[in-house]
Amino acid sequence: MPRNAKGARLWLRPARRDKSGKITETAHWIIIDGGRQTSTGCGAIEREAAEKRLAEHIASKYQPERRERPLSETRTADVIAIYLDDVAPKQARPAAAGERAERLLRFFGTTTLNEITPATCRAYAAARAGQGRSNKGTGGGARRDLQDLTAAINHHRKQGLHREFVFVEKPERGNSRQRWLTRDEVARLFWVCWRAREVQDGKETGKRPLRHLCRFLLLGIYTGSRPGAVFNACWDRGPGRSWVDVERGVFHRHAEGARETNKRQPTVRLAPRLLAHLRRWRRLDEARGYVVTHEGQPIKTSVKTALGRACGVAGIEGAVTAYTLRHSCASWLVAKGLPTRMIADFLGTGEQMILDHYGHLAPGYQQEAARAIGRK
Numbered sequence: 001m002p003r004n005a006k007g008a009r010l011w012l013r014p015a016r017r018d019k020s021g022k023i024t025e026t027a028h029w030i031i032i033d034g035g036r037q038t039s040t041g042c043g044a045i046e047r048e049a050a051e052k053r054l055a056e057h058i059a060s061k062y063q064p065e066r067r068e069r070p071l072s073e074t075r076t077a078d079v080i081a082i083y084l085d086d087v088a089p090k091q092a093r094p095a096a097a098g099e100r101a102e103r104l105l106r107f108f109g110t111t112t113l114n115e116i117t118p119a120t121c122r123a124y125a126a127a128r129a130g131q132g133r134s135n136k137g138t139g140g141g142a143r144r145d146l147q148d149l150t151a152a153i154n155h156h157r158k159q160g161l162h163r164e165f166v167f168v169e170k171p172e173r174g175n176s177r178q179r180w181l182t183r184d185e186v187a188r189l190f191w192v193c194w195r196a197r198e199v200q201d202g203k204e205t206g207k208r209p210l211r212h213l214c215r216f217l218l219l220g221i222y223t224g225s226r227p228g229a230v231f232n233a234c235w236d237r238g239p240g241r242s243w244v245d246v247e248r249g250v251f252h253r254h255a256e257g258a259r260e261t262n263k264r265q266p267t268v269r270l271a272p273r274l275l276a277h278l279r280r281w282r283r284l285d286e287a288r289g290y291v292v293t294h295e296g297q298p299i300k301t302s303v304k305t306a307l308g309r310a311c312g313v314a315g316i317e318g319a320v321t322a323y324t325l326r327h328s329c330a331s332w333l334v335a336k337g338l339p340t341r342m343i344a345d346f347l348g349t350g351e352q353m354i355l356d357h358y359g360h361l362a363p364g365y366q367q368e369a370a371r372a373i374g375r376k
Contacts (some may be wrong), residue, residue, distance in 0.1 A: 007035035008058050008102060010050055010095060011195045014297060027297060031057050044298055045289055046253065047232065050348035051095030055088050058098040065198075066161060074162050077105055079113065082159070083152035103128070107231075111154065113162065120171040121146060125171045146170045162246055179318045182330040190217055192314040210310050212294040215281065216303060217325065219251075219291065222274040222291035224329030224347045227322035229253040232300045233280055233291040243269075244291055246279050253348070264348040327357075334358040 011032050016025040028049035031038040038057065042071040064078035064085075073149050080101050088097040089330065108116065126143035128176050151167045157163070181189070193214050198207035219230050232243040232255060242265070253265035280290065290298040303322055311320045326347070333343045334354065343358075344351040360366075 008054060009053055009099065011037075012044060012297060020171075026153055029053075033057065033334055045234060045238065046240060047298075051093065052089065055084065055094035055098040058084060058101060062138070066159070069160055071110055071162060071164050071166065074113045074156075076108040076111045076116065079156045080104055080108075080152050082150070083148070083155050083162070085202050086159075087155055097148065103145055108149070113166050114165075114297050116149075116166055116168060118143045121169040143171045143173065156242060175312075179320060179324055180327040181316070181320070181324060182334070185314070185316050186217065186221060186328065188314045189310055189316060190214060192310050193217065196310070196313060210306055212292065212299075213303060213306055213310060214222070215277075215292045216299070216322075217273055220322070220325030221250055221329055223272045223331075224326050225251065225268070226265065226326060227303075229255075230292060230310065231290075233284065235288045235291060244278055244282075246275065246282055249275050266345070268346060268347045268348075330358050331352060331361055334361045335363070337363045 008034055010029050012032050013024050013028055015027040018024050021337075026045040029040045029042045029044070029047070031040060031054055040050045040053040042053065054061070063075045064075075064081040066082065084098065084101055088094045093096055106125075107127060108120075111120070124146065128142035128145065137169075139342045141188050146168050147170065150170075153166045153168065193210040194208075195205040196208065196210040198209045199205070208373075216230055219225065219233065220227065223230075229242045229251075230243045231254075233251065234243045235246075237245075237252070237256055240255050242255050243250070244251050249270045251270055252269050253268060278291070292299055307320065307322065311317075330343060330347055333346070334340070339360070340351050
């Protein structure tokens with residue numbers, strides 16, 4: 001049975017060197033689509049610009065007709081293409097919208113709007129679950145995709161291109177992750193990442209395949225930043241970058257020039273211990289690029305494989321993901337008894353979220369109520 005095409009996606013082509021080791025071509029982003037490679041003209045540190053090129057590439061593959069038609073004559077592919085043209089480029093992550101659109105098009109691309117029913121939406125969710133995609137494959141990924149389909153259909157109707165209402169059924173929202181790491185677990189994980197050696201033919205080599213996670217772990221756990229901000233952290237400020245200011249001791253998590261979204265990323269003060277590490281790393285880094293790199297290149301999208309391997313070696317059980325570091329940071333701060341408003345500002349989230357997910361870890365959680373229930 002033939003494998004499903006992956007669709008258009010970004011790939012960071014590594015720098016090319018001659019026999020003497022001199023760089024002849026710097027690393028840059030290219031678009032891979034159906035076996036063809038197209039240069040974005042964007043260097044390694046221009047990820048955001050490359051994502052916009054990808055979104056434009058995906059949108060250009062479809063030329064929708066903009067006129068009012070009944071549902072039975074309105075192609076779903078046209079609806080999605082119009083959404084990609086009008087809305088996706090204005091979003092914080094246009095490339096992610098393009099990837100979701102590719103998945104929707106592979107399933108709904110030959111249908112018309114009158115064929116979108118609760119049954120077909122459930123079939124899409126089942127197909128996504130069968131792909132075995134990380135922790136989102138069981139419903140969360142399909143729900144996010146179908147949210148985009150809903151938005152595309154609503155945008156199409158608001159433009160006066162169809163009149164009828166189309167209902168898109170979505171899987172139920174999954175339970176929020178409660179897994180967080182203890183300080184002992186973080187210490188074990190860090191030392192595994194630092195010491196692990198690659199084994200070839202039963203013998204240890206000098207390669208350290210997990211050492212790049214050390215910086216990711218420290219920056220993530222000490223700042224509670226979302227993984228994307230950690231991956232995008234650079235030593236110097238510039239368009240599309242979040243950056244670490246070691247002189248003033250702050251981490252500017254919101255990428256310069258990026259639009260504001262509901263996921264706030266305010267500037268955060270760096271802990272003294274972390275700042276000492278960061279200043280040392282900056283002195284060690286010859287290339288003034290990204291803070292967290294692997295084999296000299298920035299982390300593309302995920303550390304799932306490496307993190308899973310490290311947790312296995314460290315004997316840490318449970319679903320540990322890159323976001324677990326953010327959960328751990330919040331849990332530790334609540335357990336120390338800090339005001340929830342202060343913690344919310346530090347993490348860039350709402351106070352109610354802190355209360356809902358981490359409030360039970362506070363030292364005085366329900367103590368007064370527990371004492372009161374036993375009084376006469």
